[in-house]
């Protein structure tokens with residue numbers, strides 16, 4: 001299908017390092033994506049969305065509606081990339097059509113990296129990276145059914161299939177961007193990250209390449225860029241409880257926020273969340289909030305309070321109590 005405006009290429013022309021919020025199921029919702037935009041994120045990815053849920057929209061209507069709800073976004077999040085996961089090319093084809101027509105994001109990304117057993121069992125995520133033929137059919141199905149730029153996210157290796165072999169197998173396809181999580185399937189989510197892989201893969205890939213994994217500070221970001229010579233970075237858990245990591249990397253310096261500044265950011269995220277989803281959904285935000293208070297004086301007490309919040313008033317009360325109790329030590 002004829003491609004629309006490819007926003008990835010705009011970045012390439014500007015020769016600007018792209019800072020992307022990597023997809024994190026359960027975390028990269030519209031609120032968090034908006035928040036990181038305020039701190040300088042260039043591109044944001046949705047949580048992964050099931051193509052099967054969209055495909056079976058008729059018989060499993062709730063699943064499709066829920067998925068569309070999950071993918072809604074605000075203008076300020078643009079460029080916004082929707083990530084999809086699944087196993088069958090026909091599901092991907094239908095999902096690509098639905099998302100392109102109804103959600104209207106700026107790009108579509110295909111998940112080839114998720115190692116979670118529930119996903120692997122469906123033949124999706126990392127299991128799809130292992131099956132080169134089917135993976136190729138999936139990419140072709142998406143390319144044929146959208147005019148949006150299509151990107152992919154892969155791992156350094158899944159069993160006997162390396163990132164290099166995978167990319168070589170797809171090298172003639174017009175894929176706009178590639179994010180490599182430089183850990184193998186076996187490593188899961190911890191251990192050393194191979195950022196140098198980007199250089200190996202580069203001769204076989206015509207689009208932009210982002211390196212991802214273990215980037216939690218501006219120093220690590222600069223190291224990853226130096227080693228990989230990538231066009232950009234995908235920030236995952238490093239941005240949780242630290243959305244200002246994007247600003248730190250852009251400015252090349254650490255930003256030391258006081259405990260009170262950070263509590264203020266918690267309140268801001270909660271206010272955006274409530275405006276979008278209503279106060280009754282606030283318990284869904286608890287898992288986000290605990291990331292912010294690591295290293296705080298009395299962190300465990302604060303964490304216990306934050307995992308019990310039900311309202312904005314609860315958060316305001318926690319902040320006020322914290323101020324009173326730490327009056328002498330607050331900076």
Ligand SMILES: Cc1cc2nc3c(=O)[nH]c(=O)nc-3n(C[C@H](O)[C@H](O)[C@H](O)COP(=O)(O)O)c2cc1C
Nearest residue numbers: 022023024025047048181213214215235236237238
């Ligand atoms: C809680 C959680 C959810 C994730 N969800 C997704 C997802 O939906 N799609 C995806 O491609 N990767 C997902 N990932 C992988 C991240 O995008 C990223 O590749 C990985 O966490 C490594 O980056 P990091 O070390 O900066 O976190 C997830 C990781 C975590 C920890």
